[in-house]
Each structure stands twice: as structure tokens, then as C-alpha cells.
Amino acid sequence: MGLLKFLQLCVCSAIMAVGVLLNSAEPTVLIRFSRAPPPQSRFSTAIFGYSVERLDGSNACKKNGCSIHCELDGRSLRPCPAESIVLKNLTVNREHKFLLNVTTGDGETNSSAYSWFIDTIPPTATIHSEQIYTNAEKVAIDVTFSEACSGQSGFKCVDSSNCDVIIKGPAHVRASSLRVMEPGIKYSLDIILSLRSMYGRAVITVAENICTDQAGNHFTRTNGSTIIIHFDRRPVQLDLWTSVPSYELVINGVPRTVLATNKLEDIKLFLDFSIPIINSTKQILKTLHVNSGNLIPIHGKLRANRRFVFELKNISITEIITIEVRAGSILGRTGTPVFPVAPIMFLYDSVNPGxxxxxxxxxxxxxxxxxxxxxxxxxxxxxxxxxxxxxxxxxxxxxxxxxxxxxxxxxxxxxxxxxxxxxxxxxxxxxxxxxxxxxxxxxxxx
Missing domain, CATH: 2.60.40 (Immunoglobulin-like)
Structure with missing residues (x-):
């Protein structure tokens, strides 16, 4: 059995008709929908208005009446009125199908179906940036909507004072950088961070009620609708120290601090950074140079990747140990290299004095x-x-x-x-x- 959908929209009468051919022969009656919900609706109520007409436009049910049968999502509806029906308390956030079967008093039949989706989930947006920590002047952000949000003119950014992205902090949006990656869905913008501030943060948020989806649901902000960009242009400081005990001595009348130990367990090296760094423990180890023995990591990343700890192994019974670090190979999370630091020198001696x-x-x-x-x-x-x-x-x-x-x-x-x-x-x-x-x-x- 063939299937024919017939949809006709008349601007003047606002009448929509959908026909389904149930027989191989041309149908002699038509079902016209004068009212139906939009293909995407946010309401749990649907109203259908319909009529049965012959090809010449006359009422096919006027003389002998018609037998009308209705179905919703495959289930029969009782009663099924002759001209309109109101469907209430429909399940939201799913597709529905309304089917109308008509048989005239002369035995002529036809069927027409209409499908629509009830969507009550509001569109949301997520802001993303590859650089949430930076020392740069400019960072790019992406604004991605959960679904097409084009109603109410959609997402826009005309200038820094008329933009659907709101910024709090020493920064502003460059409206001319707006790029439409996917219409109604994804956009890209550049954020300019003020050079007058050495460090700070910019809170970037999508404005409220900026658009609606196809069902008419208004945009709603979520936690993902806000992002914080931290910028820091200050030098990254390194505190290089050891657990070897220190002693204050006067040598030739000059006070000196001497680091010395006879215990291997005392020889631990600590690297404390002023901000978290992006290097791994293995990469940090490659930046360290020791003139005797081997440095072994004994802890992973500590204090949010700001502290690294190593211990020294395989050294001789008496040795003046020097440890240097190539600080320029270490980068803070903002991309700034670590400021150079002086090497550490200490005495390891396990020989008893005679x-x-x-x-x-x-x-x-x-x-x-x-x-x-x-x-x-x-x-x-x-x-x-x-x-x-x-x-x-x-x-x-x-x-x-x-x-x-x-x-x-x-x-x-x-x-x-x-x-x-x-x-x-x-x-x-x-x-x-x-x-x-x-x-x-x-x-x-x-």
C-alpha cells in the first residue's frame, strides 16, 4: 500500500493539509489540517483542527456523515470529534505522532498523519579557551550552544558595549574578531587583556535571555556559561633549597653559612615555585645537574604542581656537592620562564676525624x-x-x-x-x- 503525505500552507487562510494515500488509486477525499502544533513546540498541549473535503472542495461528510478514527503515538483515542481535538498533558521532550483515519458514508477512505516534537529543555552555552592561564595580551574563546539558538536575533556582538559576552576585570572583547564557526551553534571571539595590569583575572560570562531555540525556550545560563581567564606577567620565582643542616661559622673573621651532613637521608632537594608550572617531574629532573651521584624523585607533583622533591643517591664518602638548575627550561602555567636561581653547594662527609x-x-x-x-x-x-x-x-x-x-x-x-x-x-x-x-x-x- 502506497503512502502519500500532502502538506499545503495557504498564507491567507493559514490552512495546512497532510494527505496519506492508502490505496494505489488516486484518493477522492482529502484531509486538511487547519490547525496543528509547530514541528518544535515547548507546550504539552496540542490542538488539531481538520476537515474532510472532496477534490472539488466540498464537504465529504455533509450528506451521509463520516467515520473518524484518531490515534496518538499508536494508541486509539476515544472520542474522536469530527472537526477538532485537544490533546493535553503530553509527555515532554519526545516526539509525538497524530494519525487521523476517515471513512465516508460512500465507503471512501483516507488517512493523514502529523509528527512534532515537544521540547522544554532550554538552550545553554559553554565558554571554552585553550588559555585559562596566560601572560599574553590576547586570548581566544569559543562560545558553543547546546542547540541552535537563533530566535530573538540570536547571539551577537556589535561592539564592546553591545555584546552578548560580558566581561568583568581588566579586559574587553574585540567585537571585530567575531567568527561564526557554526550558525546558531558555535562562535569565536578574541578577549584583550589589559597591559596596564601585571596580573589579574577576567570573568567572562554569556549574557542572559539572548536567544531562543526553535521551540521558543529561552536561553538559560549554567556554570559552563562562565569562564575565568587568569593572566600573570610577573617573573616566575624558584626557591631551590635542601634539607641538609646549616651552620653559622666565622671563617677568617667573616660569618659564613655552611651546609654539611653525614647522613644520606638528609640530602633532599626541594624546588618551590611561586606559581604552578606546566613541566612534569621527569622534565624537571632533566633540568637539574649534580656533580656527583644521582637525583631520584621521591614525590610527585605537590602543592598543585608548585613543589618537586628529589633525593641524592650513589655518592662517595666525602664530597662537596653542587646542584644547578637550568631554570629557563621550566615554564609557569602562564607560559613565563622561571627566573634563574643560584646553585646549591653543601658538604657530604661520613669520615670520622682522627x-x-x-x-x-x-x-x-x-x-x-x-x-x-x-x-x-x-x-x-x-x-x-x-x-x-x-x-x-x-x-x-x-x-x-x-x-x-x-x-x-x-x-x-x-x-x-x-x-x-x-x-x-x-x-x-x-x-x-x-x-x-x-x-x-x-x-x-x-
Whole structure:
């Protein structure tokens, strides 16, 4: 059985007709819809007005009457009035189909169907930009609607004061940059960020009630209808530091800060950036140079990609370590390179200082005062007279010549052997290593 749809719109009478051919022969009666909902409607009520006419325009149901049968979405409707019907409480956001079957008193038949969609979902829009963090003067944004939104003149941007994009902050829209990517759906614009501000943010929002969809639903803003562009043209700062302990020393009368340790677990390197950066941990590692050992990442991205932590492995027992970073290869999230930073230098030393005792006195002497020199293999701290162990005499003088060299005088007792030693663990070097025990110095006094 063939199918024929017949739709006729008369501007003067506003009559629409749709015919469906049920027989292979030319139909002798026509069904005309004088009223029907639009193809896209936002209302859950639909009103249909219809009439049955012969080819000459006369009423086909006037003499013998007609049998009229109605269906909505495949279900029969009771009753089915002769001229119009009102359909209420229809399911929204889906397609519906109204079917009208007519049989005249003479046995002539025809059928006509009409489909429409009830749409109650308002159109929305999303603003997107590839650069939500930037140091540039200009960024491009895309405005994409969820569906065609062309009613009420649609999306427009005539100038910065008459534009459907609203900007709060040190920025403005360049209306001349408007590009229609897809009519009614997608548009592109340039946002100009003020060069008078070193840093700040621009809040970009789609204006309200700017358009309607085909069903007449008004545009509604959502969270995606707003985007924030952060711009920062300040230098990106790097704080390069280590967990190695620091000590304040006076060397040749000049105060110095010395970093030293004897513990491998102390050697951790920290990189703290003033803003998040775009580089990965692996890329950061490639920018670091160390003169001894290997740097191993022990943490991933911390503090929103602002801190990176590494530890040093495989170094010798004593080494002056220097760590440098090629800061120019690291970029902040705004695209600005990191400002150069001074390298870090520290001492790693796990060797205990040794100590040697010597004297200018002969092994047997009549002199009561015995001079003793105390020489450490490296500078030590915390060495005092009370740490010298003396037997057969009394320590009468203790003088520091340098951190590694000390002079002592021991007053010997009569007819006795004077013994001088320095036990282990009494003083430590700058790295914290305790001294080894000294040799045993003996002088016989007679």
C-alpha cells in the first residue's frame, strides 16, 4: 500500500493539509489540517483542527456523515470529534505522532498523519579557551550552544558595549574578531587583556535571555556559561633549597653559612615555585645537574604542581656537592620562564676525624711542664679541656690554635709517668662525625 503525505500552507487562510494515500488509486477525499502544533513546540498541549473535503472542495461528510478514527503515538483515542481535538498533558521532550483515519458514508477512505516534537529543555552555552592561564595580551574563546539558538536575533556582538559576552576585570572583547564557526551553534571571539595590569583575572560570562531555540525556550545560563581567564606577567620565582643542616661559622673573621651532613637521608632537594608550572617531574629532573651521584624523585607533583622533591643517591664518602638548575627550561602555567636561581653547594662527609698527640719533650725528662700538641685530621667543634684525659699530671694550659690544632701544657707529678689521651666521641666535625680515639702519649718524669 502506497503512502502519500500532502502538506499545503495557504498564507491567507493559514490552512495546512497532510494527505496519506492508502490505496494505489488516486484518493477522492482529502484531509486538511487547519490547525496543528509547530514541528518544535515547548507546550504539552496540542490542538488539531481538520476537515474532510472532496477534490472539488466540498464537504465529504455533509450528506451521509463520516467515520473518524484518531490515534496518538499508536494508541486509539476515544472520542474522536469530527472537526477538532485537544490533546493535553503530553509527555515532554519526545516526539509525538497524530494519525487521523476517515471513512465516508460512500465507503471512501483516507488517512493523514502529523509528527512534532515537544521540547522544554532550554538552550545553554559553554565558554571554552585553550588559555585559562596566560601572560599574553590576547586570548581566544569559543562560545558553543547546546542547540541552535537563533530566535530573538540570536547571539551577537556589535561592539564592546553591545555584546552578548560580558566581561568583568581588566579586559574587553574585540567585537571585530567575531567568527561564526557554526550558525546558531558555535562562535569565536578574541578577549584583550589589559597591559596596564601585571596580573589579574577576567570573568567572562554569556549574557542572559539572548536567544531562543526553535521551540521558543529561552536561553538559560549554567556554570559552563562562565569562564575565568587568569593572566600573570610577573617573573616566575624558584626557591631551590635542601634539607641538609646549616651552620653559622666565622671563617677568617667573616660569618659564613655552611651546609654539611653525614647522613644520606638528609640530602633532599626541594624546588618551590611561586606559581604552578606546566613541566612534569621527569622534565624537571632533566633540568637539574649534580656533580656527583644521582637525583631520584621521591614525590610527585605537590602543592598543585608548585613543589618537586628529589633525593641524592650513589655518592662517595666525602664530597662537596653542587646542584644547578637550568631554570629557563621550566615554564609557569602562564607560559613565563622561571627566573634563574643560584646553585646549591653543601658538604657530604661520613669520615670520622682522627686525632694525633705529640710532644717536644723527650720520653724521659726532668722538666715538670710537658707541652702537648693535639692535631685533628679536620676541623672539629665542641672540643674542650675537660675532654683531655690526663694521668700522672695536671692539665694547666689549653689553647685553641685553630679548629684542628690545639696546644696543651701538663704539669707532671714527681717520679711518675705522665699519660695523655683523648677518648673517642668527644668532638665532632662540621658534618656531625665524632672523633676517633687518639694515640696514647706517655712521658716519664724523674
Amino acid at each position: 686525632v694525633m698527640l705529640s710532644t717536644s719533650s723527650p720520653s724521659i725528662t726532668k722538666e715538670s711542664n710537658i707541652n702537648v700538641m693535639v692535631e685533628f685530621t679536620k676541623p672539629v667543634f665542641g672540643f674542650e679541656a675537660s675532654m683531655v684525659k690526663v694521668a700522672g699530671g695536671t692539665l694547666t694550659r689549653f689553647k685553641e690554635l685553630s679548629r684542628a690544632l690545639y696546644s696543651l701544657t701538663v704539669l707532671a707529678e714527681a717520679q711518675n709517668v705522665v699519660s695523655v689521651t683523648i677518648p673517642a666521641g668527644k668532638a665532632s666535625d662540621i658534618s656531625g662525625n665524632l672523633n676517633l680515639a687518639s694515640n696514647h702519649l706517655e712521658v716519664k718524669h724523674c
